[in-house]
Amino acid sequence: MKAIALAVFFLVMTVAVVAGFAAGGLRPEVASAHGARVDTVVDYVLCSSGVIFVIGHAVLFWFLVRYSGSVPVTYVQPSSAVQWRWALGVAFGMALVSEVGVLVLGLPVWAEVYGEPPADVLDAEVVGVQFNWLIRYPGKDGVYGRTDPKLVAEWNPLGLDEDDPKAADDIVLPNGRLVLPVDRMARLSLRSHDVLHSFSVPQFRTKQDLIPGFVAHTQFRPTKVGTYEIACAELCGLGHYRMRGTVVVMSQEDFAAWLAKQVGYYEGG
Amino acid sequence: MSDAHGGPKTFLGKYVFSMDHKVIGIQYLITAMAMAVVAGLLALVIRTQLAFPGLGHEVKPETYLSIVTMHGTLMVFFVISLGLVSGFGNWLIPLQVGARDMAYPLLNMLSYWVTVPACFLMLASFFVEGGAAAAGWTSYPPLSALPQAVPGSGLGTTLWLLAMALFIVSITMGSLNYLTTILNCRAPGMSMMRMPLAVWTYLISSVLGLLAFPALTAAAIMLLFDRHLGTSFFLPSGMVFGGHVLPNMGGTPLLFQHLFWFLGHPEVYVLVLPAIGLTFEVLAAFTRRPPFGYRSSVYSMLVVAVLSVIVWGHHMFTTGMDPRIGEYFSVVTVMITIPFAVLGLNLVASLWRADLRLAAPMMYAIGVISAVGIGGLGGLYLGTAASDMYFHDSYFVVGHFHFTIGTVTFLSLFAGITFWFPKMFGRKLNETASQLHFWLTMVPMFTMFLLMHYQGMGGLLRRTYDTSVYEYNVGSRWMMVPISVLAFVTFGAQLIFLANFFGSALFGKKVESDNPWQATTLEWSTPTPPPHGNWPGAVPVVERGPYDYASHPGADYVLQAQAQMAAPVGASA
Numbered sequence: 004m005k006a007i008a009l010a011v012f013f014l015v016m017t018v019a020v021v022a023g024f025a026a027g028g029l030r031p032e033v034a035s036a037h038g039a040r041v042d043t044v045v046d047y048v049l050c051s052s053g054v055i056f057v058i059g060h061a062v063l064f065w066f067l068v069r070y071s072g073s074v075p076v077t078y079v080q081p082s083s084a085v086q087w088r089w090a091l092g093v094a095f096g097m098a099l100v101s102e103v104g105v106l107v108l109g110l111p112v113w114a115e116v117y118g119e120p121p122a123d124v125l126d127a128e129v130v131g132v133q134f135n136w137l138i139r140y141p142g143k144d145g146v147y148g149r150t151d152p153k154l155v156a157e158w159n160p161l162g163l164d165e166d167d168p169k170a171a172d173d174i175v176l177p178n179g180r181l182v183l184p185v186d187r188m189a190r191l192s193l194r195s196h197d198v199l200h201s202f203s204v205p206q207f208r209t210k211q212d213l214i215p216g217f218v219a220h221t222q223f224r225p226t227k228v229g230t231y232e233i234a235c236a237e238l239c240g241l242g243h244y245r246m247r248g249t250v251v252v253m254s255q256e257d258f259a260a261w262l263a264k265q266v267g268y269y270e271g272g
Numbered sequence: 273m274s275d276a277h278g279g280p281k282t283f284l285g286k287y288v289f290s291m292d293h294k295v296i297g298i299q300y301l302i303t304a305m306a307m308a309v310v311a312g313l314l315a316l317v318i319r320t321q322l323a324f325p326g327l328g329h330e331v332k333p334e335t336y337l338s339i340v341t342m343h344g345t346l347m348v349f350f351v352i353s354l355g356l357v358s359g360f361g362n363w364l365i366p367l368q369v370g371a372r373d374m375a376y377p378l379l380n381m382l383s384y385w386v387t388v389p390a391c392f393l394m395l396a397s398f399f400v401e402g403g404a405a406a407a408g409w410t411s412y413p414p415l416s417a418l419p420q421a422v423p424g425s426g427l428g429t430t431l432w433l434l435a436m437a438l439f440i441v442s443i444t445m446g447s448l449n450y451l452t453t454i455l456n457c458r459a460p461g462m463s464m465m466r467m468p469l470a471v472w473t474y475l476i477s478s479v480l481g482l483l484a485f486p487a488l489t490a491a492a493i494m495l496l497f498d499r500h501l502g503t504s505f506f507l508p509s510g511m512v513f514g515g516h517v518l519p520n521m522g523g524t525p526l527l528f529q530h531l532f533w534f535l536g537h538p539e540v541y542v543l544v545l546p547a548i549g550l551t552f553e554v555l556a557a558f559t560r561r562p563p564f565g566y567r568s569s570v571y572s573m574l575v576v577a578v579l580s581v582i583v584w585g586h587h588m589f590t591t592g593m594d595p596r597i598g599e600y601f602s603v604v605t606v607m608i609t610i611p612f613a614v615l616g617l618n619l620v621a622s623l624w625r626a627d628l629r630l631a632a633p634m635m636y637a638i639g640v641i642s643a644v645g646i647g648g649l650g651g652l653y654l655g656t657a658a659s660d661m662y663f664h665d666s667y668f669v670v671g672h673f674h675f676t677i678g679t680v681t682f683l684s685l686f687a688g689i690t691f692w693f694p695k696m697f698g699r700k701l702n703e704t705a706s707q708l709h710f711w712l713t714m715v716p717m718f719t720m721f722l723l724m725h726y727q728g729m730g731g732l733l734r735r736t737y738d739t740s741v742y743e744y745n746v747g748s749r750w751m752m753v754p755i756s757v758l759a760f761v762t763f764g765a766q767l768i769f770l771a772n773f774f775g776s777a778l779f780g781k782k783v784e785s786d787n788p789w790q791a792t793t794l795e796w797s798t799p800t801p802p803p804h805g806n807w808p809g810a811v812p813v814v815e816r817g818p819y820d821y822a823s824h825p826g827a828d829y830v831l832q833a834q835a836q837m838a839a840p841v842g843a844s845a
Contacts, residue, residue: 005630005635005707006628006630009630009635009638012714012715013642016642016718016722020722023726024726024729028747029726029729029730029747029748030662030729030730030731031730031731031744031747040658041658041659041661041662044656044658044659045653045659045662048652048653048656048659051652052649052650052652052653055613055645055649056645056646056649059616059620059642059645060642060645062620063620063623063638063641063642066620066623066624066626067623067628067638070623070625070626070627070628071628071630079625080561080562080822080823081564081621081624083567086564086565086567086568087565087567087568089564089565089617089621090565090568090572090614090617090618093613093614093616093617094610094611094613094614096613097609097610097612097613098607098610100609101606101607101609101610101652101655101656102603102606102607104606104652104656104659105599105602105603105606105655105656105657105658106603108658109599109602109656109657109658109659110599110658112658112661113595113598113599113657113658114595116595116661117595117598118595132512133421152509152510152511152512152517153517155512155515155517156515157515162512193592196510196511196512197414197421197511197512197513198414198415198418198421199412199414199415199525201590201664201665203665203733205662205731205744205745206744208661208662209661210590210661210662210664210665211590211592212590212591212592214524214525214526214591214592215414215507215508215510215511215525216507216508216509216510216511216523216524216525217508217524217526217592219591219592220592221592231744232742232743232744234733234742234744235733236590236664236665236666236733237412237665238337238407238408238412238415238735239415240337240415240421240422241332241333241334241337241406241422241423241737242333243333243337243735243736243737244333244735244736244737244738244739244741245738245741247741247742
């Protein structure tokens with residue numbers, strides 16, 4: 004009776020888990036090039052671990068049902084060779100399943116996110132502060148101006164140095180709004196002014212920590228026009244939960260038009 | 273150890289400042305239960321806030337973070353570590369290896385009495401200015417280093433660090449004792465390959481603990497220096513708070529993460545391996561068969577232990593480490609699934625041709641088998657660096673570690689307590705209450721932690737005070753309410769367990785037999801409860817392996833210390 008109850012529980016759970024993941028629809032619709040490949044890795048792990056999960060619980064189910072009655076005591080023990088053969092077989096299978104995911108499917112994704120950027124890459128800087136995202140573009144000269152934490156002030160949240168000629172045309176968006184063109188690789192330089200933050204956009208399948216004292220990089224190619232949320236993924240203090248920003252992905256023409264309208268930080272008075 | 277001696281006569285010497293490993297083990301278990309009630313109540317506050325954010329306006333964001341931090345810290349270190357490693361390790365190891373006590377009884381007593389102030393310091397931190405530590409159980413700087421970063425990083429974090437330091441002192445003394453006792457104090461005939469699997473797991477867990485905890489000690493001391501002496505181990509230059517640039521320079525917060533996870537990842541196996549060890553003990557007695565693959569289990573656990581100290585970087589995939597290093601960590605991390613798959617196989621295959629006896633300990637043990645599977649497979653999603661980009665810091669992680677170091681460990685603790693309770697107290701637990709507790713614990717635990725995996729699949733981020741700030745997670749947000757309801761059910765069920773435990777220890781039916789489960793290992797050859805020195809006469813001589821079930825026609829089981837057989841040995845096929 005108890006064995007059957009346990010067996011039924013495992014059966015119901017297995018069916019429910021598989022049905023739940025098979026139904027899908029949980030992941031926000033993917034909106035970046037490498038994100039689609041992350042999804043492939045996730046799908047691969049879902050399928051392979053799902054098969055192992057089902058087999059394991061099917062065997063558990065069968066043993067519980069089969070041996071719950073009064074089975075005569077058996078003195079047959081699996082030989083040492085049999086035990087080792089099973090162990091090695093399972094080990095080999097698991098090695099294959101797990102390392103295929105990492106090496107065959109996973110490696111190219113990492114190469115894309117952390118590899119050499121293409122020539123037409125768009126550079127942007129994201130600076131995390133409690134509890135906001137500061138965005139900067141290098142401007143027409145394509146070079147970021149100097150910043151200095153000592154210059155940080157309410158009117159100058161990045162501490163951009165007025166005396167550096169390269170700083171004049173830098174475009175600063177202080178309100179957590181990152182604007183990007185579609186179908187073009189965006190390479191972000193990420194810094195933090197205070198504590199750890201993590202730049203994550205669920206639709207892009209991107210997550211990159213911001214670490215004070217250190218410039219991190221990540222890159223991705225948005226594939227769909229739209230507005231997405233930037234969520235801070237690393238605990239950064241009492242406002243962590245509301246450190247929300249937005250990414251606006253525009254068509255390339257719209258982006259060019261938007262960029263042309265922007266005024267450099269120390270331009271135009 | 274010489275002969276059994278009389279033991280202490282006073283109440284204080286017998287039950288309070290005892291050097292008897294069995295008393296110390298039970299002291300640890302009861303301390304862990306008390307801390308579990310606190311940590312469980314904290315979980316209920318978290319779940320109330322998450323399911324009904326409007327209702328919980330008394331819980332401010334900073335208080336919420338303190339509660340999340342303390343729930344994690346207490347559960348990992350002061351409940352699971354204390355109960356499973358310090359509690360059961362103490363009680364079981366000398367009995368199973370045939371020793372009269374731990375190698376260093378005084379050190380053993382000290383290890384417990386260092387834990388007590390650690391517990392009080394942790395609990396006291398709720399009542400200081402700024403509240404308890406709020407930087408997460410991982411306590412990452414700069415958040416944990418600077419009071420201006422979060423209110424809990426004031427005195428609360430100082431107390432947190434001091435309590436952790438005391439805890440590590442305690443666990444180090446305990447591990448030294450386990451290691452020495454297992455290596456040097458075994459009964460005659462107890463060769464390594466005759467040791468019960470539980471003893472193997474404690475041996476491996478002690479070595480891992482001794483290797484890994486010093487890294488956290490160093491990190492805790494460096495963090496204390498950064499906080500109070502103006503050093504900059506973890507603090508870089510150029511940090512700006514409230515318009516002021518901090519004077520620190522030259523440090524990096526990443527150093528702390530490396531040190532923390534150099535402990536943090538092995539710590540998982542410090543906890544999970546003994547959980548699997550206890551489960552194997554229970555499986556053997558309630559299937560009436562030796563566990564499948566004793567040797568492959570031992571070797572697998574050794575491989576797990578070696579791998580566990582070289583994979584810590586998988587907690588840091590998103591920190592911007594060199595992709596080649598990230599790829600290395602990913603490759604070795606998922607390698608852990610290989611020995612774990614063998615352990616999973618051995619757990620399941622132990623039921624093959626079993627003479628199943630489904631008393632409460634076995635119910636929990638079967639629950640552990642399934643939880644090991646789910647927890648292990650969940651690790652694949654996170655260990656694969658490419659998919660971790662999506663799952664990192666999501667509820668998938670929360671669900672995953674609540675399966676591995678939550679469900680596996682708790683169910684195995686219950687399996688162990690219900691199994692050895694008659695030996696501990698000489699009385700029986702109420703079986704009906706245990707069965708009820710099993711169902712009311714396993715079903716909600718599995719359901720709520722599986723639901724968290726789905727929420728993580730939906731991208732929901734952990735440590736989020738109010739999830740309604742975002743729109744991306746709307747698809748999985750509805751699960752907050754059922755999870756919270758199940759959390760309350762689970763907590764309620766633990767009250768049944770506590771009532772059963774204390775009620776039965778004081779008023780339960782007395783056991784008639786020294787070996788009520790007809791098990792084989794040495795602890796069942798002692799009087800009940802075992803006296804000071806464990807065996808009234810000579811220490812038993814071990815004649816055979818730990819699981820001599822169903823191998824001698826005419827005898828269902830043979831105790832490890834039994835020499836003569838009625839039927840000829842070697843009748844096994």
